[in-house]
Amino acid sequence: MILVDAANVVGSRPDRWWRDRPGAGRQLVERVRAATVGGRVPGPVIVVLEGAARAGVEEGVVDGVEVVHAPGSGDDMLVALLERESDSVFVVTADRGLRRRAESYGADVIGPTWLLDVLQP
16 A cells, blocks of 8 residues: 655645645646556555645545545644554655654655656656
């Protein structure tokens, strides 16, 4: 399973995402779905959206990618998802605090560059 810290992935590239947070979240989710369907990203994948980005994509599962809206902190939601998993989990983030928390649950952490490179068409 791959858990994606959407805010951290989107925020890792200065492409003016802050002007349209819902659009940035939607674009990331669309790209992850296409990569999952195309076999470039193994499923299952859960993308966690927080704040204004939640307005860009409805919660639910489409094309093997589940979108979850964090009611508060995206990091806390990601950790809550880790707590319920017993299988191998990869967390995509560059957030040092989240990295430490995820690793304490036995998750492997991958930086946003890996995902963004895989999402290239």
